Every structure is written in structure tokens, then in C-alpha cells.
Amino acid sequence: MKLSTKFKKPVIILAVTLMLFWSTTLLWHIDLKDVAQTAVSGDINAAAQAIAGAGAAAILISIYINAAISIMGLLPSVFLTGANVLVFGLYGGFLVSWAGEVVGAAVSFLLYRWGIKSAAKIPTDRWKTIKTINALPGARQIYFLTILRMAPFMPSGLINLLGALTAIRLQNFILATTIGKFPALLLETAFMYNLLNINKGYINMVTGVLVAALLYWGVQKELQRLDKLHQNTNR
Template sequence: MHFFSEALASSGHLSILVSIVFNILISVLGVIPSAFITAANITVFGFQEGLIVSYLGEIIGAAVSFWIYRKGIQSLQPKFTRNRWIMRLQKSQGFPAFWMILLLRLLPFVPSGVINLAAALSKTSILIFFVATSIGKMPALLIEAYSVNQVLKASNEGKIFLVLLLLIMAVLYYVKRNKNTDL
């Protein structure tokens, strides 16, 4: 996060554009959580302005990654997930695709990159994708921005506790997942 904050702060009047470019890169890569750039936006621009910049960056990033995925990866037709909603999205178009994209955007644990890729591999139009993404990203981003803002305001002890809690949860998830695959 510090890298993003410094890059934005040193960009002067281009800082909003730099933030949007970071969001596009994060969206295209699909593996880096956007919470880092959201935290930097809130730190540099304040909560409300940072939220607006993050929202614009996320929807523009989603649209750009959709377009790139559609142009470059569609011919490969990867089987990247077995989630039934993602698989249904790949086969959908029109109004059903709109609702699936919207609902998937509202779920906090579905990575944005997976939704972008599945939608790009589907028959949905970029307009339907963009509208559903624009609507669905707002509640998810509000929750993310509020959470990030609370972490930024937390004491050092609170941050250490949160990191330890997340590490314990990750270890428990890893152990449970490996235990289920060994059966």
C-alpha cells in the first residue's frame, strides 16, 4: 500500500489518472487485491474522494480487462473454475448474464478477475457487462473502503491482531482444504 500511496502523492495533478491506471493493471492481472489501491486512494484523497476514484478505477479496469480477455483469451476457453455460477455465466447472454454478473459482483469472496474472465468468455455484450459491473461494484467497494478506512485508523496493536487473525484463518482454511482433498 505504501508504494501506491507514494506514487499517487508524488503524481500531483495526475494522481487520479495514476490511480485509475493502477486499477486497470490490477484488474487485468486479476490476482492482486484491489484493497491496496483503495487504501492508497483513501489515504491520499480522503474517504469520499478516494471512494469515488476507486470506484471509477475499478469499473474502468473491469471494462478494460473484459475487452482484453475477450480479444486475447477467448480462443483458449480455459476451464479455470468449477463454480456453477461462473460456469452458467460463461454460457449466458443478455438479461440472464446481467443478473449473474450483478450478483457475482455483490459476493465478497468471488475474485473480480474470475468474473471478468468468465464474462469475457461468455456471449454477453460489453454494455451489459459494464452496467452490471457498475451497479454491483458499488456495494462491494463501499464495504471494502469502510473496512480499509477502519484498518487505517486502527492502533498498531489492532493491526497486529488483525494480521494474526487473518493468518490463523488462512492456515485453518489451508489445513481444512488439504484434509478434504486427502480423503
Template sequence: MEELFFYWFSQSGPFSIFVSIILNIVISIFGVIPSVFLTASNITFFGFETGIFISYIGECVGAGLSFLLYRKGIQYVKHPIPANSKYLNKLMRSKGKEAFILVVSLLLFPFMPSGLINLGAALSQISILYFTLASAVGKIPAMLLEGYSVKEVLSWEAEGKVSLFIASLLILVIYWLIKRKQKGV
């Protein structure tokens, strides 16, 4: 996927920054696609600092637009949407300053999908202004951590990347087995 993004950037010329931001918006709206591949492409194509900044801007704009779309779409849902996380449930019942703090806090959790946070916030009573500010604040450390991690992985030799892939696959299999056992299958 990274190669595809890199190709689009190289073909876009002076509009490559806008292409990256639009891709980040699309990723944010879908809510389940990891942005790490786009961040890796941005770092590779634009350099570390510029790539991180472009990813940050794209994620902030994407979060705001997805929040608005989710909130608009929720008006058509007739029944409540349950969440499996006590923190997301708390966010959905919150408003004002409490919702702001929860959005910032949830964005600091590694591996917490921002799409779920956007959806939880859209279900809450937080205003678009508070949500946008909370997203912008919460994404700073998350983006720096993601960017640094991507930079380090990109500098690894093939053996390190294969080891990371195997470790990730092993973690996913263990997680799947635990979930399966909990369901009693």
C-alpha cells in the first residue's frame, strides 16, 4: 500500500501534499483503515518533519470531517449504538469539558482506533469546536510516536522487518485464540 501512495505522490507533482491530506481524510472517514501506511509514505516522500506535519494536518482535518459525517448519519439511526469499551461508553454520555478531556485521553491510548473515538464523540454532546481542539491536542503525541516508530522500522534491514511481521502475526493469533476461547467456541 505504501508503494501505491508513493506512486500517487510522485505523479501529483506540486499537489502531492493535497493528495496526502485527501487520502488521510478518506482513511479517517472509513475509520478502520490504519493510517500508518500513509504516514510511512509521507515520511519517505517528504522527509521526517514535513511528512509528520502533513500526516498531522490530514488526520486533524479527517477527524473533523468524519465527526461531522458521523453526527449527520447518526440522526438517521433509530436505536442506540453500543460500544464494547467503558471509556467509549463514557464518552458517548459526556459533554463539554468532560468530553474534551476524554477525547484527548483516548487519543493517547496506543492502538485505540481513532475512528471509534470519532464515532463515540459524534454520539456524545461535544461541540465540533471542542472535538476539533481535543483531536488536535491528542493527535500530537500519537503522531510523534507513530512517526518515530515508522521511521525506525523503515531503517531496519529485511531481517528486522520479517521479525516484526512474525511477532505481529503471533500477537494477532494469540488474541484471536483468547477471544475464541472466551466465546466458548
């Protein structure tokens, strides 16, 4: 029995991701159980040990853990950002976390969309918020999701799910994630770095909290604007 076109893309991407993960763990003799436990632990030190213990595959393992967190949906990945800072340093930790967020978002987006629209066949196009987002032009959809992505410390899986429920194209979703996650992860990385070196960074931590509050305020304003847009289109 042949797979339909809707099923092919997510199945192929999932298969390739699993093959890369399996080959990485096989080549570097990494325990799959440890990786899985790390993804759900929320423990910075445990995550840092698992990543550092992977040796040359440390970056790949960090990205895999990030992808697992994205697929699970509700667990914030800020602890993994802290682990990446411990293993790769301030700048390296930021870049690895950024790459992991983008890869994890793309994989989970495709799996969510396949599961909701192709497997479960949930009629999401009738939902209020989804209907409003779908009515936006492509550039506006990118802008809206980019703003949402800028909120630091928010579980990425929630926004991945929202994106999958809408009609936004994969490349536009990845673009919004790449742009929006840049400032969010800069803030998360700086915050975790100062938290891990708390005696050196009180001022930076306070600044980070203030910036985070401003970003959340911006996201809230954008959501209110979207709600007003929906009300106007229904008049």
C-alpha cells in the first residue's frame, strides 16, 4: 500500500532523523536510555554530562535532545540552554541551542501537522484563532509567528503546535523560527550564563528579566491585535 503525498514528507523526514540519531549513537557508543532520560529530566548538570560524554558527537546529541523536547511539547528547553553553555561556552552554547531549536521545530512541526491533519483529520480551519491566522498573507504570518518566537523561556512545542494547526508553509515557519528564536535565545543564554556565574552577573540578570518582560508585553500586544482583527473580519 502506497503512502499518500501528505504522508510522504513527514515520514521521510522522521525516518532520516531516526537514522541519523541511530547512526550517531551507534558510532559513538551512546546509551539511548541516557539521552531519553536527559530530555525529560530538566536537570542542567545531567544534560551537560550527557552532551559532554558524547565527545565528537556532542553537538548532534544536544540537537537530538532539543528535538525530543520540541516533539514532547510542554517542557521548556531552558535547562538545555544552560547545559550547552556549560559544555560549549557562552557563544558556542548559544549557537548550538539556536540550531537545536530550529531543527527541533521543523521536525515537530511536520509531525504535528501530519498527525493532526492527515491522521486524526481534525478540522482546525474552523477554529477562531487558526482561521484568523490563515486569513493573513504569508508575510504577515511570518511576522506573527516571529513575534511569538521572541518570548523567552516559553515551551517551543506550544508554538510548534500552533504553527502546525495553521496553513503556514514549512519554509515560512522555519524562517519565523530562525529569526524569532535568535533574540529569545540570546536572552536565555545570557540569563543562564549569569545564573551559572551568579556572583558575576547580578546587573545582567536584572537587565535580562526586564528585557524578557518587554518581549512578553510585545507578544501580548500582538495577540490582542490578532483578536481585534478576527472581530473586525466577522462584522
